[in-house]
Every structure is written in structure tokens, then in C-alpha cells.
Amino acid sequence: xxxxxxxxxxxxxxxxxxxxxxxxxxxxxxxxxxxxxxxxxxxxxxxxxxxxxxxxxxxxxxxxxxxxxxxxxxxxxxxxxxx
Amino acid sequence: xxxxxxxxxxxxxxxxxxxxxxxxxxxxxxxxxxxxxxxxxxxxxxxxxxxxxxxxxxxxxxxxxxxxxxxxxxxxxxxxxxxxxxxxxxxxxxxxxxxxxxxxxxxxxxxxxxxxxxxxxxxxxxxxxxxxxxxxxxxxxxxxxxxxxxxxxxxxxxxxxxxxxxxxxxxxxxxxxxxxxxxxxxxxxxxxxxxxxxxxxxxxxxxxxxxxxxxxxxxxxxxxxxxxxxxxxx
Numbered sequence: 001x002x003x004x005x006x007x008x009x010x011x012x013x014x015x016x017x018x019x020x021x022x023x024x025x026x027x028x029x030x031x032x033x034x035x036x037x038x039x040x041x042x043x044x045x046x047x048x049x050x051x052x053x054x055x056x057x058x059x060x061x062x063x064x065x066x067x068x069x070x071x072x073x074x075x076x077x078x079x080x081x082x083x
Numbered sequence: 084x085x086x087x088x089x090x091x092x093x094x095x096x097x098x099x100x101x102x103x104x105x106x107x108x109x110x111x112x113x114x115x116x117x118x119x120x121x122x123x124x125x126x127x128x129x130x131x132x133x134x135x136x137x138x139x140x141x142x143x144x145x146x147x148x149x150x151x152x153x154x155x156x157x158x159x160x161x162x163x164x165x166x167x168x169x170x171x172x173x174x175x176x177x178x179x180x181x182x183x184x185x186x187x188x189x190x191x192x193x194x195x196x197x198x199x200x201x202x203x204x205x206x207x208x209x210x211x212x213x214x215x216x217x218x219x220x221x222x223x224x225x226x227x228x229x230x231x232x233x234x235x236x237x238x239x240x241x242x243x244x245x246x247x248x249x250x251x252x253x254x255x256x257x258x259x260x261x262x263x264x265x266x267x268x269x270x271x272x273x274x275x276x277x278x279x280x281x282x283x284x285x286x287x288x289x290x291x292x293x294x295x296x297x298x299x300x301x302x303x304x305x306x307x308x309x310x311x312x313x314x315x316x317x
Contacts, residue, residue, distance in 0.1 A: 002125045002230055028169060030169065033291075035162035046166045046169075051167070055162070
């Protein structure tokens with residue numbers, strides 16, 4: 001099924017596309033058919049800067065582990081004081 | 084008659100007079116050709132769907148697939164254009180209808196055309212196919228597992244409809260297919276729905292784990308029979 005389930009959030013920073021970095025301003029997160037991953041559905045993230053992006057497609061357990069890892073890092077005592 | 088086909092990228096005039104990319108394939112020669120518009124799935128104007136376009140040409144159909152994501156990233160790869168369309172909020176139905184109208188007009192204007200044009204779409208293209216069949220002057224339509232079809236449009240269906248679904252699909256679910264069946268029956272429409280056991284969404288997709296050989300083979304046979312009858316194909 002096409003879920004069309006999509007969220008767009010502001011993002012500030014840079015992304016690397018293999019030959020250079022570019023500034024990014026938003027991230028589009030969705031769960032739908034992937035372009036490449038051998039999955040029926042994937043958690044997809046497009047981090048955009050103007051008209052270029054970096055993209056990842058992960059199975060749901062991987063995406064959940066990634067999200068938990070990000071939150072664990074951000075919630076670390078040594079990190080909290082810096083954010 | 085030769086069995087050669089021509090397949091190439093081209094440009095058509097779509098919604099609002101915009102020039103958009105399309106992929107065409109048709110028999111190299113022969114007159115009285117039926118035509119088909121192919122509507123790609125959510126991942127876009129990709130290699131696998133272009134292969135479907137060429138398959139229709141091999142079976143004698145002049146075929147066009149408008150790139151519904153073209154405006155969002157002209158010249159980009161299918162995946163980037165699909166992502167750009169999603170980033171922009173998706174393809175509006177009116178824009179889709181305008182682009183398909185352009186494809187239908189282009190096909191009917193070919194001197195080799197027999198005047199008959201069908202439409203087939205997969206996944207999100209299946210939903211759009213139903214929208215087209217309820218909105219434009221086409222002669223036959225095939226909805227391949229299009230979820231979220233607007234059931235309220237059922238009274239407006241203008242042409243015979245073939246629907247191919249998987250019972251393991253969640254959108255359209257068996258309940259969705261049953262509800263559409265009831266709506267079409269209540270409105271006296273001509274349609275033929277088939278739901279395959281052991282198949283879910285995207286069972287025609289040979290490059291995805293959802294591919295199901297038996298459902299795909301039977302589905303293709305039904306497509307050839309249906310378009311053959313409705314469009315005068317092989």
C-alpha cells in the first residue's frame with residue numbers, strides 16, 4: 001500500500017553527498033515504498049537543502065533503533081548541557 | 084508485419100499547457116493501433132514502469148506514460164523527482180487529470196491510432212486510474228491495487244473497469260474492494276474485480292519482494308483479454 005504518511009520538519013546543518021557538503025533546511029520523513037531497499041515499505045528520510053538531498057531507506061526496526069540512538073545521545077548528560 | 088517497437092523519452096503538453104516529460108513505446112509499423120496510458124506508482128517514472136510501457140508496445144499498443152513528477156525536478160532521476168513531489172505536498176488530482184488528458188489526446192492524434200485509449204495504473208497510479216476513468220473520455224481502465232480510491236466517484240465511472248487486487252493488501256484492503264464493488268453494482272457500472280490469494284500490494288513488481296508469480300501471470304492475462312476486448316487489441 002502507498003501510505004502517503006509524511007512529515008516535514010525544519011532542519012539546520014549540513015549533509016554530505018559524496019563529493020561535497022551542502023547546507024540543509026528541512027527533513028522529510030515518511031513510511032512508504034522505497035526506491036531501492038529490498039523492502040515492501042521503508043522508513044525513508046530525505047534531508048533537503050534547496051533542490052538537493054541525501055536519502056536513506058531503512059526497515060522499521062532499524063529506523064526505530066536509529067531514532068532511539070539519536071535520542072539517547074541527545075539525552076546523555078554530557079550532551080544535554082551543550083544543547 | 085514487423086514485431087519491432089520504438090521506445091523513447093518524449094515531451095507532451097500536460098495540465099495548464101505545461102510541457103512535461105513522458106515515455107512512449109509503440110509498434111514500429113502497422114495501423115489501427117489501440118492505445119494505453121500507463122500511470123506510474125509512487126516511486127515514480129522508474130525503470131520498472133518503463134519496462135511495463137515497452138511490454139504494452141510488444142503486445143501492439145501505442146503507450147504513453149506521463150511523468151507526473153516532472154514539474155518538481157525536471158531532468159532528475161525518478162527517485163529524486165518522486166522525493167521532490169512528496170516534499171512539495173504531492174501531485175494534485177487536477178494536475179494529474181490534466182497531464183493524463185494530454186497523454187490521451189496525444190495518443191488519439193496519432194495517425195496509426197484506432198481511436199481507442201485505455202488507462203492502467205499501479206499503486207498510487209491505480210487510485211489515479213479510477214479518478215481518470217470517472218473524469219475523462221477513455222475507453223477502458225485497469226486499476227492495479229490502487230488504495231484510497233474515492234468511492235463517491237463511483238456514479239461517474241465512464242468506462243469498463245478491471246480491478247486487480249491482493250487479499251493481503253491493507254490499502255486497498257479486502258473491505259475496501261468490497262465497498263467499491265457494492266458502490267459500482269449499486270450504480271449499474273461495468274466492472275470486473277479479481278483479488279488474489281497469497282498476494283498483497285504491488286504483486287506485479289518484478290523488482291520488489293512483493294512480486295507474486297501466479298497473481299502476476301494471471302493478472303497480465305486478464306489485462307490482455309480486457310484491453311483486447313475493449314480497445315481492439317490482440
